[in-house]
Amino acid sequence: MASFFVGVPRFQYVGPDFLVYRANYFSQNELQYRCLILPQGFSTQSLSFLISGFTDVDIYAQASTFFADGYETSSGAMAFGLYCLAVNPDVQAKVRDEVDSVLKKHDGQLTFDAIQEMTYLDMALSEALRMYPPAMAMIKLCTKPFKLPTPSGGTYEVEVGTPVVLPLYAIHCDPQHFPDPKRYDPERFSEGNKQSRHRYSYLPFGEGPRMCLGAITVIISR
């Protein structure tokens, strides 16, 4: 991954300068640095332990992937979420009523607990992520031999080293899982409907050990 980002001209240009700038900045403002990235109680010693073994390239590859993975996806999700509400005024009114009544109960404070209670908002945005998943597909590399069941009842042997594309958008639009898939319908994400579907029929954040690291942040902030 690091070599990939080094190969991207823009990051190659910005990356090293950025690291030098941050390194100088942090040595003068160590306290601020620790507050930004480390939980309370971490010492400078544990900081050097954390970063030992990583090269500059490793660090800026991680920083740039956070930027690339977190920025465009979130802005796309927000844009399409708002679009869905704009063209479905009935859903928009229901979302607004829910937000108003939950905020009233929480003295107008948009806290974590208040957001947890906005279940219809969650359904409305989940449906927008179904119809317009910012990551349209994921590409994985097969690391163990696998027999993939085929629709005709046979199996297809996937060999180690084979790139495998998981077409998220196509899965989200499969009428077998989501009847009338082009229709925007937040009710698809009621607790009952969610439970009755295949676990992997809805994957806007991927699944498994490489699942989106920002998923929880996104769910809270929406």
Ligand code: HEM
């Ligand atoms: C609506 C917003 C977002 C969507 C739809 C989204 C979607 C995804 C998807 C589909 C993947 C691939 C998962 C896989 O391969 O199994 C992914 C990976 C990732 N996402 Fe997000 N993402 C979003 C926001 C964010 C944010 C805000 C951050 C950072 C704060 C972030 C950080 C990452 C990282 C670091 C990975 C790579 C994880 C790994 O390879 O181990 N994402 N995201």
